[in-house]
Each structure stands twice: as C-alpha cells, then as structure tokens.
Amino acid sequence: MPELWQERGFGLYVHWPFCAAKCPYCDFNSHVRAEVDQSIWADALAAEIRRTGAKTGPRVLSSIFFGGGTPSLMEPSAVATVLATARDVWDFSNDIEITLEANPTSVEAHRFEGYARHGVNRVSLGIQSLNKPDLVKLGRLHSVKEAQTAFSLARQFFERVSFDLIYARQNQTLDDWRHELGTALDMAVDHLSLYQLTIEEGTAFWDRAQRGSLKGLPTDDLGADLYDLTQEICERAGFVAYEVSNHARPGTESRHNLLYWRGGDYAGIGPGAHGRLTLNGRRFATECWKQPEAWLKAVSGGSGIKISTELSQLDIEDERLIMGLRLIDGLDIGDIANLIDWPRFDRLLKDGMIWRQDNRIGATALGRPFLNHLIAQLAKS
Template sequence: MMIRGPLLRVLPPGVRSFSAARCTVDERPEAPRVTQQASLYVHWPYCLRRCTYCNFNKYIPKENKDHLITKCLLQETETLLQLSGVSRITSVFFGGGTPSLAPPSTIAAILESVSKLVNLSHDAEVTIEVNPTPAGMSKLEDFCSAGVNRFSIGVQSLQDEDLKVLGRDHSSRESLQTIAEARRLCPGRVSVDMMFGRPRQTVESWEKELAELLEICDDHVSLYQLTLERGTQLFKQVHCGVASVPGDDVTADMYHSARRTLQQHGFLQYEVSNFARHNSMSGHNMSYWKGEQYIGVGPGAHGRFVPVGEGGLDREARTQTLEPDVWMREVQQSGHGTRRRTHLSHLQLLEEVLVMGMRMTKGITNKHWELFSPHMSLQEVFGASSDVQELLRNQRLILNDRGLRCSWDGLALLDSILPTLLVELEKQTFLKPH
C-alpha cells in the first residue's frame, strides 16, 4: 500500500517512525470498535511494464503464475484474518501493481474466502485499481460479477504525449472509453486518478485538462503530484537534463487551481489529494486516515492490527516480503509471508493517528482522538505550544472544541506543519506522568 498526496512528503505508516518512540505512559488506548474491525488491502504485484516514474513494489512476470499467486493470496488472507481476530471487514481494496491483470476468478475467490471467515456485508465497499487499456476495460463487467462495486482508474493524463513520457500503456481515448464503461457498471462509484507536475506541463494546460476531465468523470477524483523517485527512469532523465518538471511554485499553483475548479463543480475536498461529490468518498482510504486497523495481504503489503493469542494489546506494524517468488515460498511454508513485525508504542500509534488524520479536511475530532488517547486531549497536547499558537494566529491551523484541523490554506502546507505537531506530541507524551 502506498498513500500519495500533493505537496506532502511525509512517509506513510510503516516506512519509519517519526521519533525515538520514547513513551512513559502505559495506556491501552484502542476501544473495542477499533480492534474488532479492519479494512483489507490485497496487493497484486505484476505489471506488463514499468512506468517511468514508478518505484512501487511491482514486477514484470516471466511466466504466468496466476494460479499459484491466487492460491497464496487466499492462504495468507485466511492466516492474517485469523491472526487479527477481527470479526468484520469494512472494505476491500485490490491494488498493485496492476490488479486489473488478475483473473476475475481470483477476486471472486478472495472475497468468498473473506465472507466465510468474517462478516463482509453485502454493501461493503470493494475497490479494484484498473489500468485503462482495452484489456482492462474488457474485464470490468466480470469484476463486477466477482463482487467489485467500485473502480479506481489510473488515467494520470489526458495528453497522449505525456502518457508516452510517463511510460503508460494506454491512450487518452482508451481512458475515456474505460471511464464510460465503468460508470455504466458502477454509477457514482468510479474514481479517476490524475497526475500534475508532469514534464513540460503548465498551469494553463493543466486547467484545460481538468476542464476536459470534468466533462466525463464520475463523482470521485484523486489528484497526485508527480514526485521524482530515485532509481526510476524519469528521475534519471531529469537528473541528466533530458527532461524537466515544473518548479514548486508552479505545482503549487496547479494544486490551488485544481482545488478551486473542483469546488466550483460540486466536488468536496475531503483529503489532501481526494475530492468527491454526492457523498462518494472512498471508505477504504478513510479507514487509513482515521487510524483504523487494516490487514495487508500480498507481496510488500503493509498492515496495522492487534494480533490475538500473544498476550499483548499493542498494535503491530506488519510488512510482507517484497519479492513475489520469495513471498510465495514463505506463504507455502508458514501460511503467510510477513517479513517484519513491529510493536507500536503508544506514542508511535498517536503519531500515525496525527499524521494520517491531519490529511483530512475535517482533521481530527476530539472524540476520535480520545479513542486512542483517553488521558491526554488535543488541547492538552497542543494548546500551550508557542509554535502551534503561531500557526493558529497565521490561520494555518484550527484548534477548538471540535478538534484539530488545517485551514484551507494550511492543508496545502501540511508537509511543513506536521513536524511542528509531531515534536510537540512527543514532548507532551514524554512529559506526562503515569
């Protein structure tokens, strides 16, 4: 799982801790509602080709291993559901890689297995990422029959030349056709991913592209700023001067322009990168941002849950083995391919709740914070800080009887605001007596 966002370069949960994790407060903060349910992420690691900007955990298969990886995904799903002890799965997300390369029968088998082991209600959100190629579009109806009820389509650009630069294997025309078919099958439940800050892109061309998108998109749009990742082809091209990307000021203008435009067309921004109308928010991603448990299945997947039967009450951060063939061997031997397990301290848990919660426009409510920190309120943590008071005076943050959140302007500066909040959280957590 990778959660991306414009103007926000804070690493997602599981990549690193923000502190030395000192904590003198021995609390058991998670309420039963938080620990008895989880969302499920399933990672399909294969792609037909690697995009020039991508550093995700994906592989180009040398032979067809669909049957074997399906069997292992089923086995690991069963094992981790049992280890988690959850009684309810609130949503399922098939990501990758290119999960639309998976046979629809794989999706159906996993969903059937989940529903046999735990409560998976008939109206649970089930999303699959789709590459808008003719092959991807041809499977949409079969995915629906398998149990998928939401599509996330990786359009990225509506300019064919830009798609070639990005290494995408589809055209803008194919994107439009895929969106139309997805909307026919799942009206109101189709999300479109777009990328800005691309090579040679200008604010004017971006605004024109958004206008075209708004003519054909459904009720959910995700906007991601292109980031240059070491080891990628595009990073090397820019480093060598073969290609160039817009500067920070230009990408900031693109972001602000997109926010205004989407708002004018009835889209509510509910998170740094995500916009929805008609109440079509992504329930699965909301579970991440609310700090709820999630189970990660498949090569390189991340998870957060409290395991049962080990005498502890601490949430664990789990990472599955990256390389698919090694992962499959481990699953066959042990029932799962968990490579790393880390018990999260109370401070580490609060750090993740803070970092993820502040991504949402509504921020973190006092009631929600209390689920994880019953003895230390948001006001107690941040209210006396001179640095936080300055952010409040500058109207970057809002701290009141409702909770803590960024202002409209502050949300675009979240990457510079979070370090201040994290330092204060660590200081107050460390100072608070037993």
C-alpha cells in the same frame, strides 16, 4: 470498551504486484513478468487471508481494496477466490466497499463483468493524463481514446468509478491543466484522485533528473499555482477536497482510504503490502516480503509477513497526526494527546495554518500545502 478499530473500521488490502510495463515515475512495488500462474497466486493470497483471520478472530470487514501493480490483470476467477475466502473468514458489512484498480490497457468487458459478478462494486482507473504527448512521457501504454473507452466500459458495470490524474508535469502550463481538468470533471462520476508529480528515488525519472535530462519540471511557485487552481476548479464543480489529493462529491469518498487516514485496522496481503492490526489490545505494523517470488516462498513456509512491529502509544499518535491532518475534517485531539506541542499549536492557530473546533483540529486551506511543516511543528521533539 470497544477497541478503536471497531469504531473506525476494518479493511483488507490485497496487493497484485504485476504490471505490463514499469512506469518511469512509479515507486510502487510492481514487477513485469512474462507469465503468471494465477491459480497459484490466488491460492497464496487466500492462504494469507485465512492465516490473518486466525489471528484477528471474527470481525466485520467494511472495505476491500485490490491495489498494485495492475490488479485488472487478475483473472476474475482469481478475484473470486480472494473474495470468497475473505467472506469465509470475516463477515462483510452490509454496505462493504470493494475497489479494484484498473489500467485502461488491461480492461476488457469480460473482466469487468466478472469482477462485478463476484462482488467488486467500485473501480479506480489509472488514466494519469488526458493529453497524448504527456501519456508518452509518463510511460503509459494507453491512448486518450482508450482511457475514455475504458471509463465508459466501467460505467456499464459499476456505479462508482474513480480515476487518477497526475499534474505538475513537464512543461505543463496553468491553461493546459485548466483545460484538462475541465475535461476530466465533465467525465467524472463522483470521485477524482489528483496527484502532483513527484520524482521519487529509485524510479527512472529520478535517474534522469540526477543526470539533468528530465527537463521542463515546474518551479515551486508554478507547482503551488497548479495546486491552487486544482482546488478552485474542483470546488466549483462540487468535488470537495476531502483529502489533500482526493476530491469527491459529498458522500462518495473512498471508504477504504478514509479507513487508513482515520486510524482503522487493515490487513495487508500480498508482496510488499503493509498492514495495521490491533490484536489483544496491542497495535502492530506489518510488512510483507516485497519480491513476488520471495513472498510466494514465504507463504508456502507459513507467512508472507517479513516484519511485524508492535507500535508504542507515541508511534500510534504520530501516525494519527500524519494521516489525520490530510483530511479536511481533521482529527480528534484525543488521538494525539501525548504528542502535541501546545505552544507551537497556539502559534500555528494564530497564524491561520490550523483550525480547532471543540475537540477536533485540522489544517486550514492556507496550511494544507505545508503539511510536513505543520506535522514537524505540532509534534513534540
């Protein structure tokens, strides 16, 4: 009997931890360094891929994602080393998706050309705003014009180009967002990631909010209205909300992210990277050392993984519930058979918060803004 990952895919996540500057809203594992020896880092990432491959054995890789940090600060030669090693270790599927995140300020034609030549076939641009004052507030180093130029440049080398925007920003009105999102959809190819601004602990925004100096954040009601407006405008433009924050024309969804949300396996390589690997019928959650220098030292000692934890069946089902409810097509009831609280399920179904069709369940349009509540209600105490 095939293991679940064989049905839902196997991916590789590569974390490049370096940025030109730290954005005040960002709680990702990103670091500013004056100099980075790219050959040392490429060799370390390659070593970790080989080490992981020795554990997994032969597999077919369906997606690779370079995240960060700012992966577009990588030299094409470093990307080439990673991809060549991955190809040596695992087979590539015929339609493998290879995505690289890019910031407009780190985009240069020779890099895009190099990435495409070595196999990258999808780029995700961190534009975040098409409004000059808000780019400044978000700590972004690029201008609106640079963002648009970077997008046009990416289109020269890649058929699939996505970009991110953040909304529910300081002092943003419904009319502001309606205009900005319309401009974004006029630009977009087939995919947009649209995130509500959240104030995460440990960020500069969090510190400002605690001091009372982060003014103009939307009320809960305005945040809900902005979310509803986002769904309405994107749906009208043919960009389906296949996941809570991700919109795409049918057939152009991010395959790598779908792998996460559907419960596939993925190897997490690089500082702070997380992974999920099924080995000999047992599923493990892995987490790498976060500090770049600590990770590099650990790799030289044999492994960049700091923690590897075997997941129980309830752990696995809990993750499937949390991730699967984010998707518009939901999840299979069999994935959460031991976890679900059926009386609560029936109440939520009656209230129109969730739907059921044969063996699949999911959150309705009414329920999707309240996923945390649904998860807490559906899972047994």
